[in-house]
Structures are given as structure tokens and as C-alpha cells.
Amino acid sequence: MTRSEVPTVPLHGYPELPTEEMIRRVAAFRARMAMRRTVRDYSDRPVPRQVIEEAILAAGTAPNGANLQPWHFEAVACAETKRKIREAAEAEEREFYGRRAPPEWLEALAPLGTDPEKPFLETAPWLIAIFERRYGLRDDGSRVKHYYVGESVGIATGMLITALHHAGLATLTHTPSPMGFLTRILERPENERPFLLLVTGYPAEGAEVPEAASRKKGLDEIASFRL
Ligand code: IYR
Numbered sequence: 001m002t003r004s005e006v007p008t009v010p011l012h013g014y015p016e017l018p019t020e021e022m023i024r025r026v027a028a029f030r031a032r033m034a035m036r037r038t039v040r041d042y043s044d045r046p047v048p049r050q051v052i053e054e055a056i057l058a059a060g061t062a063p064n065g066a067n068l069q070p071w072h073f074e075a076v077a078c079a080e081t082k083r084k085i086r087e088a089a090e091a092e093e094r095e096f097y098g099r100r101a102p103p104e105w106l107e108a109l110a111p112l113g114t115d116p117e118k119p120f121l122e123t124a125p126w127l128i129a130i131f132e133r134r135y136g137l138r139d140d141g142s143r144v145k146h147y148y149v150g151e152s153v154g155i156a157t158g159m160l161i162t163a164l165h166h167a168g169l170a171t172l173t174h175t176p177s178p179m180g181f182l183t184r185i186l187e188r189p190e191n192e193r194p195f196l197l198l199v200t201g202y203p204a205e206g207a208e209v210p211e212a213a214s215r216k217k218g219l220d221e222i223a224s225f226r227l
Contacts, residue, residue, distance in 0.1 A: 033162070038213065039170035040114075041204040042124035049077070051167055052126055052200070059160035065147030070133040071156050071195075074186050077126055081185065085129075085197070086121035088181035089174070093118065096177065111212035120172060124201040129182050130157055131192040143191075153195050164200050170207075172199040 017025070056073045064070065076082060093116035097106070121127060132153045136144030161171050179194035188194075 033165070034216070036161070036165045037170070037209045038172050039203045039207055039209060040120055040172055041207040042120050042170065042199070043202040043204050044123050044125065045202050046077075047125045047169060047201055049075075051164075051169070052128070055160055055163040055167060056128070058163040059156040062152065062156035062159050064152030064156065065149065068136060068144070068146050069152075070136075070146040070149045071153050072131040072133055072188070072192055073160070074129045074131070074188070075126055076129065076186070079122070082122050082127055084185050085127060085182070086118055088185060089118050089121055089176040089197070090116055092176045092178065092181070112210050118174070118176075120199050121174070121197075123204075124172075124199045126200050128160070128198040128200065129186055130160075130195045130198060131182075131188055132195045133192050135191050137189075137191055157196065157198070160198065164198075169200050170203045173197075174199055 052075050056075065059073065060069065060071075076085070097116045101109075130153065132149045133146060134149060135146050138144060157173075161173070164171050174197040176197070179197070182188070182194040182197065183192065
């Protein structure tokens, strides 16, 4: 089908804004996003399931390859499952910090003060395990090819983090490597691969974050304009 033949619906949600208003909004959004910090100390206060559902639905609106939506979000509040995830993640992290990580990597991490202890995996009210759906499965077991899976899931994850931040919650992108234990503990099917583990909840009272990580590159370091 060509573009003119596919069924369409009217485009909504693009009210043209006066330039001043556009700038005010985007600057306000930038200021709000600049306050997002990766938080490693969480309160154990519960966060309503509906908040997590809405944030996941926001992530699910992400642009993605051929609209096949090649992702799965498993939201875990179950204490026993969180305990299993912490145990497995810490085992991998002990290997990483003690053996696998080359000195250069450990040096790069030093300003963040990270270590193999991951108590937040049990303290935080929610862990959202994000999986890439590498291919789809039809009812007859045949495979549906998925496209740009990494790009799609990366964009959706960014939107999830943004949605949670917008709701006033802290997040931590945790990427223990390898992450095969998530497939096992969460009993995910063989067409999925763990992408990352997003920790979310309220920051612990008096939580602090590494000073070094607040330094962000300026516009001239991250962008160039050709006019
Ligand atoms: N996955 C380890 C190490 C780690 C790696 C990077 I790159 C970071 O930005 C932060 C941590 C951990 O979670 O401790």
C-alpha cells in the first residue's frame, strides 16, 4: 500500500505555539530534566501501581521499528523476587568489581563511588526489568522479524525514565552484566533478552548523589549547528 492508500486519522496534539511560549516551555522542560539525578538510596515507601502503569504506557508510545513495539516491561514489587534479583545481581557485580572490570573502567567509575552492594534492589518499591523482544512469535510458533530493536527499546526506556521523573520519582538505570539471571528469575520467554533494570521509588530522606555526575557538557561540547 502506498501512503495515499493506507487508512489515516487526523493528526491531533500539535497546537502551534507562539515562539516565546515554545521557548518558555522547552526551557522549563530542560530545567526540570536537568534536575534528574541517578539515585542510589531509596525509601521503602510504596509507590502506587497506577503510577508505574501510566509511566510504562508512556514508554509504550515510543517511536519504534515498524510499530512492532519490540519490548516488554516487567514491574516487580514482590519482596521475594526483589531479593532473588539482588542476590543474583550482587553475585555478578562482585565478579565485575573484583575480577572482570579492567582498571580503566574502575577508574572511570571511581567518581561515582559505586560498588557491588546493591541494597536498593530490595529497598526500592519497584524494579522494572526491561526486555528487548528480539523477534515476535506467531500462534503457530513461527517468528516475526523485528527491526531496530535496540534503538526502539532505548528510546522507550528514555521515555520511561522521563515519565517517572516527571511524576516526581527517582530512578536508577542498573545494568549488571551479564543479565541472564533476569530471564531466569522472571521466567521470560526465549525471544526476549534483558535490556536493563530500572529501579524506581522515592529517594531516601537525606539522599546524596555524587557531585561529579552533576557536571553536564555544555551545548558547544555536544552539538554543532550548520546554518
Ligand atoms: N554495572 C556496575 C558497574 C557500573 C558501570 C557503569 I558504565 C556505570 O555507569 C555504573 C556502574 C554497577 O551497577 O555497579
